Each structure stands twice: as C-alpha cells, then as structure tokens.
Amino acid sequence: MPDSPLLTAAAVAVIALAVAAVVGVGLKVLRSFRELGTDAERATYHTLHAASQAGQHLRRGLNPAGAAKASRQLRALLGCEALAITDTAGVLAWDGAAEDLKPRLMDLAAGVLSGGHTAVLRAGSPSGPDAVDATGGPLAAVIAPVRAGTRVVGAVAAFAPTAGAGLVRATTEVADWVAAQVELAELDASRTLLMEAEVRALRAQISPHFIYNSLNAIASFINTDPARARELVVEFADFTRYSFRRHGDFTTLAEELRCIDRYLLLERARFGERVQVSLRVAPEVLSTVIPFLSLQPLVENAVRHGLEAKEGPGHISITANDAGAFAEVTIEDDGVGMDPAQLQAVLAGHADGDHVGLRNVDARLRQVYGNDHGLVIETAPGEGTLITMRVPKSQPGHDA
Template sequence: MSSGSLPLAGVLVLVWALVYLVTQIIADPALGVGTTLMIGVGLTVLFTLGYPSALRGPRHIRPPTRQPAKDTATSQPAKTIAAAGQSMPLRSGLTAEAAQRTVKLLHPLLEGDSVAITDRDRVLAFIGPGADHHTVGEPPRTLASAKVLDGGKTLVVRTRAKLGCPHSDCPLQTAVGAPLAIGKRVVGALLVYRVDERPPPRSLVEGVARILSLHLELAELDRERTLAVDAKLDALRAQINPHFLFNTLNTIASRARTDPEEARQLLLRLSDFFRYAIRQEGHFAEFGQEYFFVRTYLALEQARYGDQLRVRYDVDPQVLTAQVPVLTIQPLVENAVKHGLANKIAGGTVTLKARVDPLTRTTSIRVTDDGVGMSADVLERISAGEGMANGGVGLRNISQRLETLFGERYRLDVRSNETDGTVVDLRIPLG
C-alpha cells in the first residue's frame, strides 16, 4: 500500500460519517436515502479526485511532445505538412523500407512525375516513370543526384542533358534534388523529376527534404541514445564476471576431488550461466529467463556456501512472462548474497519476491536478505549513487540503465538496517 492511500481512506470515512451526521441526524426530517447517497458519493468522488493533486501540488506544464517537424515547416503547403508530420516513416532511420513508404506518401504531393530517395550509395526508393531503369538498390544513375550528394545543396535541373541519365529512353526531363542531411552530414537525397520542361517547385521539394532531414536527425538521436544504453549494458555484463568466476572455479576445483560428478554438474551450470550472460541481446527479456539466470547463479553460490545460504522464491506465475530489463535481478541477488550474507557467520535467507500489479501495470520485484545490513551512512551513499568501494557500482549501473529505459517511470528503493538485513524494491512498468 503506498503512503498516500491510508490518509485518503481515513478522509473518506470521515466524509461519510459527516454526511450521515448532517443528513440523518441533524437534519429534521432526515433526508431520503437517495439524496444522502448522492451527496456522499459526490463528495467521495470529489475527494478522491482532488486528493492526489493536492499531494502533488500544482501541475506543471509538460514539455512539448516530440514532433518538431510541424514547427519548422509552417511555410509549406498545408497538406504536405500534414502528410509528412503525421506519418514519419523515416523517423526510424534511412532504410529502403522507410524510404519506399515515404516516397509513396509524398509522390502525390510533390507536383512531380517521379520521386526518388537515395542514400549515398544507392537508390532506396523510386516511384513514377523511369522506374524501369532507375532500379532500387543500384547506385544513383543521374549526374544530378551525384551533384546533390556531393554538394549538399538543392539543385534545379532544367534540361535533359544536365540531368545526365545514361539511359537513352529516359522520359525524365527536369528535376529538383535536395539533400537529406543529419546536421551538416549529407546522408542522402530527395529527387523529384518531371517528364515535361517545367521543373518541380524548388521551395516545396526543399521544404519537404528539410522535414525529412529532421526526421532522420531524430532517428539518429534515438540511435545514439540506444547506443548509450547498450554501452551501459555491456559495462554491466563485463562487471558481473571476474570475482564470481574466480570464486566458483575455486569451489569447483575443490569439489573435483571429493565429488567429481557434482563438479561436472557445476561446470555445466557455469557454462549455462555464461552462455546466457553473453548471448543475451536487446534490453528486455521475459522474467522467466531472468529467473533461470538467478536460479543458476544461486545454485552455484549454494554449492559454495552449503546450508548457510537459503533461498526462497515467492514468484507469482503471472510475472514469468513480464518483460524486464536484462541482468537487473541477478546483480540484486548477488549483492544480497555478497554484501548481506557472506559476512554473516550464521548464514541467512535470500528471498526473491515478484508480483505483477495488474492495476498499475507494474512489475514489482523485491530482493530481501536477513544478512548484516548496512549502516545509515552507507545506505545514504548508495542512494546518492556514489557506489561502494567493493561492488555497489552494480546498483548504480542498474539505476542508470533503468533511468535510460524508463525515465521517471520506475522506482528502485533500498532499505536497510544494521543487523536486520536489506530490502531492495524494484518497480518497473509492465510492457
């Protein structure tokens, strides 16, 4: 139960009591049941609605949503803008598929007979007369496109000769080409051809190319952001390994003499573990897979610690198919074992609890240990994101990754008392 709901429940009880008092006892004659209920329900709704905003304070203005294309293109014909703004195929990058959709979308709007999009090396999409020899996938044939790509400026071609199509039967006469650029880097060109002698309107083509460039720039930004997340993920993966590997190999080595069969089993598990840690692609995996990972890890640790490390799983099957960021749960469990229990002589229990809250569509994961816990100042340092000398970095890494993936839509709480153990609570949106 979150902190705000209990007071609200109290307030609502009070409201109803008050309504009852006023309408049934003070009022004479007492009001009818229907009226009383209406009043009560109205007040309840009012309080329930008003309560969270009272807690939150005045609502601040949200930053504008991302669709800058609309702002920069106000001088263009309305329908073009609408079309380009609403559907943004190039938003996902300059691929042949996106280019083809864009060309299809823009063809009727650009007042040309043929429309093409190229990247630096090949034609990505071509629609209209001439498509037979301006084949998609081949290098751009016309001199005009080469010029646009090299010069990075809009080019108007008024004669067939300057167009420079090597194919003798090419019906295309005039063209306007505009560069598609990310920042100053020209990555492609938008070309509009006509079969008569009047070239297509330059400003229109230029404007559309500018919008498309903006989309590409956004795509690039997305890509960079993804790369940053990838890099963090890789860093975390690299962190998991060293001492865990050493410790486990030591265990297995000592076991090899006494119980070769179990040593073999452990080695197999270890190889499963690393195969998963290395092969995992993307940022998300189903909880079931992460669970397998945690399970393998804990089985290995249990081989080291024996009965001193007890494990409890309290996982609702609903969670098993929820998407969670990869390699977030195992490090939490590892922290619990290494920092919570390893230094406790009597050993202890690690509990992994996971639930789906269907109301808020949240996956909540809680890792609890009854180990040594940590002092208030250590906890504070961890919460401040400084990390600890001996491995708290994992937690910081996780929270950075979560922030990149979810923005403000996640919570990672650490609660701990010296001698009482540590509770790590993670709540992330479901899907």
C-alpha cells in the first residue's frame, strides 16, 4: 500500500487545520465576550469608569489627597496634557505636563473664582498660560468654575495644544460634575452634624429627669446601706461617662447593652421589684455596630412610659438575634401601651414632649440605613409595646 503514508499525512493535515479553525473560532468568541462591543460602548464604559473612580476620591469634598487621585482620572477623561484642581485658596492637585505653571495658576484662575465664568486662555496670546507641552509646543488653557450652590468653591483647569469648543464644553461639564461631588460631600457632612445634634438632644433629655432621680435614689441608701450607695455611685459614673462621651457616632451592641444594664440597675434602685428584666442575646451579634445611644432611649421609654404608669410590677424583655445579614433587637414591655395614632404623630414629629427618644432613634436609623430600617413598633392602650430594630451586621463605613 504505497499510498498509505500520503493518506496519513493528508489526514493529519486536515485534522490540524480543523483544530486550528476550532481554536481560532474559540479565541474569537472568548475575545468577543471580553470586549464591550462597539467603539461607542467601549468609550461609554471608559468614561463612566473614570468618573466612578474619580468620584470615590472626592467623597470627602475638595481636599489635596482626594483631588490628587481624582485629577489622574479626570485628565484621562478629558484627554488633555495637564489638569489641575483648585479650591479658593490654592492649587490642590496637578497632573500631567507644564507643572512649572503651577505657582501662577491661582492668578490665571482669579477671574474665574471671583466671577464664576469659564475662561479660555489661547496658546501664544498675551493672556495665555505661557506653558509648553513635552514636545515644546505651546499650551492653551480652559479654566471652569466649581460651584456648590451659589458659591464658587474651586476650579478645574485643563491644558491642551488647542482650546477648541469640545474641550471647553468637556471641561465645563467636568467642573459641574466635581461640583456635584462637593455638594454630596457637604450633604454627608450636614447629615453627620444632624446626627450629632440629635445625640446631643438625647443627652439633654437624659440630664434633667434621670440624673435627678438617680441621685435621689443613691441618696436614699447613704444612711441605710452605704455599700449599696457606693456601688450605685460607680454605676452612675460609668453610665454618664458612656452617655456623654464625645467621640464617635457609633458603638457596638455589646457596649450599648452594658449601658442599658447600668441604667436598669439605677432604675431598679428607685423602683425596686416593680421593674423586672429578662435578657436574651445571641453572642454572634454582640460586635454589631449600631448608632450611639440607639437602644438605651428605647429601654428608658419602656420604663418611663410603659411601666412607671402601670400598677404593680412590670416586665421588660430585651432580645438580640442573628437574622442572617442583620442583627434584630427587640425591646418589649407589658406596660400601659399607647394609642397607635398618637405613636404615628410622635414619629412624624407632630407631637412634642414625651417619647422624644423614640422619634430621635427612628430618625437616626432611617438616616443611616434608609427608610426600610426605621423602628417597627407594635402597641395599643393597655397592651404594652414591642419595638423591633434591624441593623446590618456588616457596616464597612462605620467604626465603633
């Protein structure tokens, strides 16, 4: 069979070509999956990606560290030779060529910062930036104001060989985008200040009635049981130290429960056996971060408005359970309860005076975690009150 070697070689060649074709098709398919499709789709992706990356660095407003990182992304977005970001006092960041111009930038941007209008400085003109790129060619500049509301808080300056209409529009849009990030940062700061004000309101609520009643209870034991009085003084000091601390908007569930234990110890010194408490806590949720002073006001509400007005002994049950991605805390009392319509008015801020703690905690939870995470309260006259609070167990942005 003299032809068999030829047939074998042909068969091998055919198989090799087939394998090559399959591999080629496979690589093309895989490449198509990795690619984003059309040129327009890829351009859109890169634009949005750059904006997203820059936005992360401007979340705390205009500051040198964030502006320096954002300027790299924004320069790539505009495709210019250099990009600078300023506030009203000085240059925060410079990325790219012609950095020797940096000391003069605030003079060039003075009119923009004072008047709030975009300036175009042509290359080679008397008012131009007098800067060159890496090849020695002259650079033009577009300087656009960054406005937060009605205030000019800074500027974005882009440098390129020519300052055409496209670069002017793009730089103005980037400056407006930076302004939006600044306004969001200011909004976050305002929300933080609001939270701090609400915590101060809670502390003010604690001061007049609880401190007075606790000191009276301690005084009643000085002559009859000095050891008990000393113990209560220590607990009172620990409670007030925690309640009036000046650092942090968040704490752990374990710390808040310790605060509640001291609070109830002081209240039991006043009410005796009229206040009975049961506690059931899953150990895995003890490290969960929660807003500072978010549980103690709920327990205080149960004592003051639930049990104090009730005849005979009352019971408070506190539970903390692991509910998957959430820690679920409930505070239940068998006190006098309240009318649901009155409760709605309290939570809406339409009722002054009593139950300010409930409204305050509900508002802070919604502010921090969203409207789906407000207090869930079940109550009726004579039926007691059940309050449920659910917070995420994972909160990367919150430190206790």
